[in-house]
Amino acid sequence: MRFKPMQAIGKNKQMIGVFGGLNQSSVGADNEFLDMKNVSSRLYPSLTAPVANDDFYTAEKPCQIFVKNEIYLIDENSIMRQRENGSKRILNLYRNKLDRTLVGMGAYICIFPDKQVYNTATGELLDMEASYTQSGSISIAPVSEGSSFVKIQGTNLGKAFNKDDVVTLSGFTQYTDVLNGAKAIKEIGDNFIVITAVDENGAALRSITEERGVKIERKLPDLDFVCEFNNRLWGCSSANHEIYASKLGDPTNWNSYQGTAADSYAVSVGSDGNFTGVISQQGYVVFFKEDYIHTIYGTKPSNFSLDTVQARGVAEGCSRSLCHVNETVMYVGRDAIMAYTGGMPESVSDKLDLRWTGAVANQWRGMYFVDLILGDTRTTYVYDLKNNLWMKEDSHTNKLISRFYSNGVLYESYADDRDLYSRAIGLSDGKWFDVDWYLESVYLEEGTIDQKKVHSLQFNVELEVDAYFAVYVRYDNDVTWRRVASVTADRRNTYTVPLKLKKCERYQYRLEGHGWFILYGMSKTIGKGSER
Structure with missing residues (x-):
């Protein structure tokens, strides 16, 4: 009896040289990740460690940071220049929550709810009222x-x-x-x-x-949120359902109605809910509620006009997530992180599966750095607008009270830490050597639910001296990660780590390491198996 010759099961080799970011939805691409820690896309299409967040100054006590040509420190009851000979000025209120609203206007730092103005040119602290x-x-x-x-x-x-x-x-x-x-x-x-x-x-x-x-x-109205635009302060009051603007060039006068272009301005708002934030954007001022966006157009009180749209706005408790990233306004809404360029905002967080109760954010080098409050922890997520990627840095329990961008530097301060931190590209090119990191892939099925054989899996990684790198895998519904390879660098070099996996329906890999790294690419050779 003659039998038909059996065909060899083919092998398929795939190369991945462009890595994606987080994808916590039900279906992800082969170059995306379910979870990660301390990973950055700043060397896209490769992945690397984030820029180091270095401490640059130790304050007398925890404080907020504001930059107006110089660094200013605002603690629970005072404001002072960061430089050693900076004189301290006592504020009207005692705020141990360190939650003041600080707004720059010309040479002034306007401080709310204290309703005071600090003149950076003279060092005077003046009352607005x-x-x-x-x-x-x-x-x-x-x-x-x-x-x-x-x-x-x-x-x-x-x-x-x-x-x-x-x-x-x-x-x-x-x-x-x-x-x-x-x-x-x-x-x-x-x-x-x-x-x-x-x-x-x-x-x-x-x-x-x-x-x-x-x-x-x-007198000044009691303002919930304040910003500066076109040499005026703009604010809002949920209690009064009103939007206000100060007199032109004068943050202390809010009731000047003399019939000139320099007059103050006020308008009532009829939408439901409390105001949740305010920011200027492309020639107008935008006030947010959770479900409404109110925009003020015009250049002077005689032609100011209010436009209202029903859309996803800033969530309660997330006013400090509002910031500009290049020409886009980013903010955290009730159930999505939004990008707004005028018109209707769009969600950029569809690939994240998170539930937050608060957020603080700012931008750096074209990326949105947002600290999300997730239960008892706070985690820094980074959205890369250019490449449409979400990355994740570290988690912590210390409350972030300031994240302020100025002149290419991102400053941070924390509620239970006297050290102040900054993130900048310096002589070390931002390399963070003392960093723990990991990448956890999505579940990989290789285009079929049949059994398959992973004949080889290779990773091309550059490591600094003494950096460590390991590969873990798990199969099908297994909950245990198994280490299958590891490398400790004795010199700065690029390492190719090959390994073989067993037959399975699906699998995950986890890359874990310590020290500075660049993940350039990976390849895998897959052989198709049977349905069983």
Whole structure:
């Protein structure tokens, strides 16, 4: 009897020289990973360790970081320059949560909720709000006969204010409709202010005195979130359902309505929910709620307009995830991490399977560094916008209170750590030598659910001296990782690590190591087996 010759089972060799990032969905590509730690795509298409996050200064106590030409440190009750001879200024409030909103405007650092302004040029710390309460007799009289300019004079009456401030006057018992209300200060001295006022008939006021009860105030609304745009501060209040803008060039005046292009601005918002964040973007200001995006267009109060769209906005507790990465606004929403360039935002986190309760983020070298609060831990994830990849760095339990980008450097500070950290490319080209890392592949089925034989698996890895690298595998539904190869580098070199695997339906590999590395590529030779 003659039998038909059996055909040899073919082998298929595949090369992978372009690596993807995290993919925690049900189906992933061969070059993607279910999990990783301390891996970066900055050498794409290869993978390597992240740039080292080096400590550069030890503060007196944990603090927030702000950079305005120099580094400034803001702790629970003070602000100071980071340099050793920097003088400390005491803030109005004691904030042990270290959760102040810090906004730069010209030479100023505007500090909320303290409502103070630090002048970086002079070192002065000024209050945005100011008030005078009458403590003795004051006089009110025209500056000259028949004049509409009225001088209000009393001991220290003008000391807390500035020329052109718009203040609210109250407590006048004479000319109540004329003197009580918002007035612009035309001239000022320590003991007087000059305003404009005429009686109900348009005539000049007569000279009068007031003995008690007069109050003069420069007030700011209580703001939930604040940003700077076009030389104004912009803020919002969930309690009042309003959006505000300061007077042009003046962070202390929010009630100036004099009919000029420099006026303050306010508008009511009718959408449901609390405000969750604000940022400027491509010539306009964008206010977020969890389910709405409110955009202010225009260049001056007379042409400011509000546009509202229903879309996924910033999640509660994630206002500090808002930042620009190149020309894109990135932020963490309720159930997705979003990219926004105007119009409608888009999710970039479909490959992540995570549930977060808070986030702090900023950008560095075209990547979005976001610290996600996941239960009791915080983990840094990095989104590479250019290559559309998610990478993962380390997890920790210490609360990140500052992540600030300036002049090519990413600064960080933590709630329980006096050390301050920075990430930058320096003389070492950012190599991180003392780093533990791993990569865990997706489940690999090689295009068939049949049994298959992995004849060879090779990895091309560059290691620094004393760096360590090991390969682990597991098969089918096994939960145990088995080490199948390892290398310890005795010199800087590129190593090819070959290995053979057993027959299986599917498998995973895990690369694990310590020290600086570059993963250039891998290859695998697969032989098809039977259905059993």
